[in-house]
Amino acid sequence: MSTESLYPFLHAGSADRAELLADVARSTREKVAEIGRLREEVLAAEADALAACASAMAARFTRGGRLYAFGNGGSSTDAMAVAALYADPGPGQRPLPAMALPSDVATLTALANDIGFDVVFARPLAAAGRQADIAFGLSTSGGSANVLRGLATARERGMLTVGLAGYSGGAMADAAERGEIDHLFVMPSVSVHRIQEAQTTVYQVLWELVQRALGSP
Structure with missing residues (x-):
């Protein structure tokens, strides 16, 4: 198979390349506008709920609690980012106990x-x-069975449960109801x-609100 069939834009004329670049620029602008609208929509709709969640999380941290973050695929890397944000927030911020369950590869693969x-x-x-702990589960579909089971187990243990989902919330929305x-x-x-x-924005906002609730380190 030739490179031309795989990457036709590399062999296009200058006019075609200009059209391709214009399409890419238009698509990029549309995506930036789309995520901006979604972030504004979520934050406007959930402002009070985010404040209430952050207050509850801060109360758990005050009691000596730890945050456990978890998810699959891209959500597993987000879970790692959440844990890192709390545990090592940088100068002038309060570090808080947190870990990402997907980071423990030995335990995860043994159980699987x-x-x-x-x-x-x-x-x-x-x-x-x-x-006193917090379970922080992320799922784009809202239907990840292992995330749901993790949140259910955390609930049974008396932990505070926080979930981030997409679409219409899926099974996570049903569980919340x-x-x-x-x-x-x-x-x-x-x-x-x-x-x-958008989930990245939400967990960043939650972290900021938790930091404010706890005050200066």
Whole structure:
């Protein structure tokens, strides 16, 4: 197979390249505007809920609690970013106990291999979770079985449960309606990229509000 068939834009004439670059620029502007609208929509709709969630999280940290973040795929890297943000926020900010469950590859792969992937977050939370702790689950679909099971286990342990989801919230929204998730924030989009970008904004805002609630280090 020739490179021309794989990458036709490399072999296009100057007029075609100019048109391609114009299309890319237009698409980029549209995506930037789309994520801007989604972020504004979520923050406007959830302002009071975010403040209430941050207050509840701050209360758990005051009691000596730890934050456990978890998710799959891209959400696993977001979970790692959440944990890093709390544990190592930089100069002038209060470091708080936090860890990302997907970072413990040995435990995750052992549980997935020996028992099943559905329990890779639930088992560590059942073993280490305390009533003062926080379970922070991320899922773009809202339907990740292992995230739901992790949140359910955390709830049974008396932990504060916080969820971030996309689309219309999926099974996480159903669980929240039943009172099984304390705080749920849904990014109303069908684009995984926009959902994850908006979730990043939400967990950054939550962190800032928690820091304000706790005061200066």
